[in-house]
Amino acid sequence: MADMRWTRLVKAFLSERGSLVFHLTLLLVGYFVLVMLFGWFISSVLVFILGSILLFWQTLTRLAKDLFARKFMFGLTLVPGFLVFLMLFGLFWKAKAILAVRPIGRLLLSSAWRPSRGEFGLLPFLAGTLAVTAVAMVIAVPISLLTAIYLSEYAPRRLRPIARPVVDLLAGLPSVVFGVWGVLMVVPLVERLARLFHTYSSGYSILAGGIVLAIMVFPTIIHVALEVFSSVSQELRDAALSLGATRWETVKKVVLRKSGQGIVAAVVLGLSRAFGETMAVLMVVGNIPRVPHSIFDAGYPLPALLANNYGEMMSVPLYDSALMLAALVLLLVVLFFNSLARVILVRAERRAL
Amino acid sequence: MKKKRMILLKWLLIPLSIAITIFSGPAGLKAEELKGTVSLSGAWALYPMAVKWAEEFRKLHPGVQIDVQAGGAGKGIVDTLAGMVDIGMVSRDIHPAEVDKGAWAVAVTKDGVVPTASGRNPFKNDLQKKGLSRDIFIKVWITGQAQTWNDVLGNGAGQAVHVFTRSDACGAAETWAAFLGQKQEDLLGVAVYGDPGLADAVIRDPLAVGFNNINYAFEASTKKPLEGIVVIPVDLNNNGRVDLEENFMSTRDEITAAIKRGAYPSPPARDLYFVTKGLPQKPAVREFIRWVLTKGQVFVPDTGYIPLEPEKLNQGLKKLG
Numbered sequence: 278m279a280d281m282r283w284t285r286l287v288k289a290f291l292s293e294r295g296s297l298v299f300h301l302t303l304l305l306v307g308y309f310v311l312v313m314l315f316g317w318f319i320s321s322v323l324v325f326i327l328g329s330i331l332l333f334w335q336t337l338t339r340l341a342k343d344l345f346a347r348k349f350m351f352g353l354t355l356v357p358g359f360l361v362f363l364m365l366f367g368l369f370w371k372a373k374a375i376l377a378v379r380p381i382g383r384l385l386l387s388s389a390w391r392p393s394r395g396e397f398g399l400l401p402f403l404a405g406t407l408a409v410t411a412v413a414m415v416i417a418v419p420i421s422l423l424t425a426i427y428l429s430e431y432a433p434r435r436l437r438p439i440a441r442p443v444v445d446l447l448a449g450l451p452s453v454v455f456g457v458w459g460v461l462m463v464v465p466l467v468e469r470l471a472r473l474f475h476t477y478s479s480g481y482s483i484l485a486g487g488i489v490l491a492i493m494v495f496p497t498i499i500h501v502a503l504e505v506f507s508s509v510s511q512e513l514r515d516a517a518l519s520l521g522a523t524r525w526e527t528v529k530k531v532v533l534r535k536s537g538q539g540i541v542a543a544v545v546l547g548l549s550r551a552f553g554e555t556m557a558v559l560m561v562v563g564n565i566p567r568v569p570h571s572i573f574d575a576g577y578p579l580p581a582l583l584a585n586n587y588g589e590m591m592s593v594p595l596y597d598s599a600l601m602l603a604a605l606v607l608l609l610v611v612l613f614f615n616s617l618a619r620v621i622l623v624r625a626e627r628r629a630l
Numbered sequence: 631m632k633k634k635r636m637i638l639l640k641w642l643l644i645p646l647s648i649a650i651t652i653f654s655g656p657a658g659l660k661a662e663e664l665k666g667t668v669s670l671s672g673a674w675a676l677y678p679m680a681v682k683w684a685e686e687f688r689k690l691h692p693g694v695q696i697d698v699q700a701g702g703a704g705k706g707i708v709d710t711l712a713g714m715v716d717i718g719m720v721s722r723d724i725h726p727a728e729v730d731k732g733a734w735a736v737a738v739t740k741d742g743v744v745p746t747a748s749g750r751n752p753f754k755n756d757l758q759k760k761g762l763s764r765d766i767f768i769k770v771w772i773t774g775q776a777q778t779w780n781d782v783l784g785n786g787a788g789q790a791v792h793v794f795t796r797s798d799a800c801g802a803a804e805t806w807a808a809f810l811g812q813k814q815e816d817l818l819g820v821a822v823y824g825d826p827g828l829a830d831a832v833i834r835d836p837l838a839v840g841f842n843n844i845n846y847a848f849e850a851s852t853k854k855p856l857e858g859i860v861v862i863p864v865d866l867n868n869n870g871r872v873d874l875e876e877n878f879m880s881t882r883d884e885i886t887a888a889i890k891r892g893a894y895p896s897p898p899a900r901d902l903y904f905v906t907k908g909l910p911q912k913p914a915v916r917e918f919i920r921w922v923l924t925k926g927q928v929f930v931p932d933t934g935y936i937p938l939e940p941e942k943l944n945q946g947l948k949k950l951g
């Protein structure tokens with residue numbers, strides 16, 4: 278069957294020979310978008326410059342284009358690493374002001390947080406961060422791992438393609454949605470739970486923060502754990518099963534043992550996510566700058582400190598420097614755990630080879 | 631083929647772009663039409679008013695786009711001083727440290743912070759008959775001496791008082807703390823994010839006390855307190871009951887009238903400010919502020935705020951230049 282005329286046009290549009298048409302059309306569309314955003318003058322100037330570059334590009338040799346593309350992409354690859362370094366440097370620069378007038382020991386270990394009196398003890402926030410993260414991991418790790426094991430070893434073939442997207446959907450929900458849901462459902466739950474334990478809690482507590490955080494961390498751990506389980510070769514499982522082991526014995530003695538390091542990496546990645554999660558936690562955690570003594574106490578993790586008091590930065594001397602120091606501490610902690618996970622994963626891969 | 635293509639591009643694209651560049655530009659714009667964007671960010675307290683002003687201003691100047699976002703007075707200051715927004719909405723007094731960093735402020739309207747309790751509070755009637763004095767508020771929010779409802783109302787009740795405050799750096803908490811002689815960081819209680827968040831927390835807990843900006847404690851449509859909230863009358867003369875001249879917490883109009891005649895003190899009533907970094911330069915921003923200080927004041931009472939005294943408005947206009 279001969280191609281219809283419009284098919285030929287589209288094909289020409291998309292093929293190499295049609296690249297002129299392609300470029301021109303792209304240029305025209307881009308031009309009108311720019312006009313809508315920036316007005317006639319600027320768009321015309323931009324298109325003029327772009328058109329000249331395109332013209333120039335047509336005149337280069339194939340080899341020249343290859344060299345240019347390689348250098349350009351190399352530059353782009355360096356950008357993320359450079360950004361992290363820039364962030365670290367910038368935060369340290371801003372934090373220098375407070376490090377110059379207060380010893381780092383006092384800043385990290387004092388629990389007095391009274392910025393307008395110049396007291397910037399970060400201990401309550403460190404304790405709050407650790408408490409919320411610990412609670413979240415205690416809840417999330419068993420559930421995520423068992424879910425991953427079920428999906429990988431037990432689930433019927435039909436279930437897997439449904440379950441994966443649902444888990445990934447959880448990862449895609451915005452943080453503030455979790456926060457609102459937490460305020461509506463988790464906070465009253467914690468309040469009632471506290472009454473069961475004969476203590477009082479307003480519901481805004483470490484436990485509430487931990488529960489919300491755990492749900493946000495599920496997809497991370499499940500995803501990585503599933504990847505790790507799928508990397509265990511099927512032959513090992515078959516060998517165990519053929520010797521008469523039950524599914525669970527296979528899982529315990531073969532799959533988990535083989536993927537032990539990968540599981541650790543998955544958990545550590547989840548931990549990094551838990552450390553940094555801000556909005557959802559700050560809406561349910563109570564935000565009282567005191568070291569929490571029970572999970573029903575309100576707490577104040579580092580990210581919540583930054584998000585809440587971002588507004589006071591300009592108003593009190595040294596406050597912005599103190600907050601930058603807190604941000605730097607948070608960044609270093611997360612970087613540490615990420616590097617740890619990477620090292621473990623690399624070692625696991627090397628051992629598998 | 632390549633040469634043909636290059637010739638085509640050369641003689642088509644370049645003259646085309648040059649021609650369009652020449653024919654666009656300032657000549658195409660009308661001189662009177664006000665254009666541009668004005669971005670505002672900051673206090674929850676000013677948010678409803680700013681949105682109303684933005685709507686009305688756009689009716690007069692459709693070429694101006696106005697974006698308003700809330701996030702607390704502190705965020706407004708930081709965003710403005712960082713140059714990220716044009717106008718910061720601030721619901722507290724400007725600190726000297728902020729003025730040093732270039733903050734230029736003009737008062738645009740007035741409102742207040744009111745103490746709140748839950749609609750399911752078992753001592754609701756007692757609260758509304760006796761009111762609470764400033765000393766009791768200090769015991770609740772600053773010193774922590776008021777632990778039970780007996781300490782607050784003297785009615786022998788043993789239930790604990792559940793104190794709430796704001797977590798974000800905001801004008802409402804700063805103003806409430808100023809009324810009690812302290813700063814926001816000295817306020818005790820579980821800190822909740824945002825005005826609506828705090829109102830929500832108080833509604834859900836029968837033994838809770840909190841505070842809100844007037845427009846978040848009262849319903850805009852009915853002008854009565856939000857469903858599930860009671861506004862605690864303030865016993866200003868400390869005589870243990872709510873006198874006739876202290877009884878203005880049942881509707882929004884009553885409290886705004888009380889603030890206007892000075893019956894409700896400032897703080898917790900306070901001026902609301904627009905802050906810019908230095909004297910505003912953008913024509914759209916200047917026009918907007920000028921309009922707000924003059925014709926915009928007409929919309930203030932219906933939106934639930936208190937119109938500013940003419941002297942303050944004139945001061946602002948003079949400052950604007």
